[in-house]
Amino acid sequence: MVAVARNADALDDLRTQMSANGGRIVTCAADVSDLAAVERIAVVAIEAFGGFDSWINNAGIGTYGTLDQVPAADHRRVFDVNYFGVLHGSLVAARHLRERGGGAIINIGSILGDRAIVQQGPYCATKHAVQALTDTVRMELEQDATGISVTLVKPAAIDTPFPEHARNFMDQPPRLPQPLYAPEVVADAVLFACAHRKRTLYAGGGGMLSSILSQAAPRLADRIMEAVGTRAQQKPNDRGDPSRRDNLYEPRTDALRGSQDVRVRRSSVMVQVQKVPRPAISIAILAGGAAALAWATRPKWRT
Known part of the structure; x- marks a missing residue:
């Protein structure tokens, strides 16, 4: 494995841990917004x-605040990493x-590539762009019949320090x-995509439900987002760390x-369902439909 991050010290710690457990790993400190660094x-x-x-193109940063609060330079920086980082990685x-003669490219998008939310406008815009890219x-x-699979993984809210690290x-x-x-x-979805040709994988059922709602009733989804x-996305009882x-x-x-x-949540049923081959899903749906039809049309015996 080649592990990449901007923090060289953190990469050294990761290499030590993985090597101690028999892993084969090299590291490379790089900022993916720089094409030369990605090369x-x-x-x-x-x-x-x-x-x-x-x-795997995974690097991402973000901001919290309305569009008029976020300076244009910060908005561009989010695009430099989240969009151009994926572009650079995909091309290389x-x-x-x-x-x-083949392989796999896995891009980490977001459920916010389907459904924009307030307070994270620049991040949402980059994830919509990543989906199109x-x-x-x-x-x-x-x-070009290259034999290369390209998968977009769309995580829901994930337990990482994203809120702590965002501006x-x-x-x-x-x-x-x-x-x-x-x-x-x-990680489960990404590893599956490395070995199986999948167009899209949702990582977390909660995110997929949000996507379905926004497509089926976009104005309702807007109203919900405007209201709550x-x-x-705020912790009202936590004053936070001013030096953060x-x-x-x-x-x-x-x-x-x-x-x-x-x-x-340590696992996602939605991820496991998406691993099932489509024929099996179709059979299950048909079997379920047949069972429901049989139940609905069963004879009504008098007592």
Whole structure:
């Protein structure tokens, strides 16, 4: 594995832990908004392992606040990492995988690529852009019959320090709305996509329900978001840490998990359902429909 982050010290700790457990890992400190840095990642992988067959674009940053509160420079920075980072990674990965005759590119999007919310406008915009970019990359690679699969993973709210690391312009500390899922739920979906050709994988059923609602009743979803969206993303009883530093321009050196005192779901039935081959799902649906029809049309015996 090649692990990439801006924080070289954190990468060293990860390498030590994985090596102690028998893992084969090299690290590369890089900012994915820099194309040259992303190209260096591929060189590191080729030198260490002779290449790679799967590439995951995962880096992401964000802000909390209304669009008129977030400075244009910060808005652009979110796009530099969240969108251009994925673009850089996809182009570099595709170039190498074409030569190998196939492989997998997995882009981490978000449920907010389906449904925008208040207070996170720049982040939502980048995730909508990542969805369009992923579809375009997939079509271009399929058009050339490269054998490369391109998957978009859409996590729901995940128990990471995203709220602690985001640049906050609200008057209260931010939080993630429930339900909250463990990072392992996303990792499970990513590993599956490395070995199976899937277009989209939702990581967390709560996020998928939000997506369905926004598509079926967009105005209702808007009204709900306008009514509770800000409150659901704030911790009113937590004054926060005034010295807290975000990771918009520099890496943070703390925390792998979030700090919210709520139940975190360790698994997702939705992820497991999406792993089932489509024929099996179709059979299950048909069987369920047949059973329901049989029950509805059963003879009514008199007593």
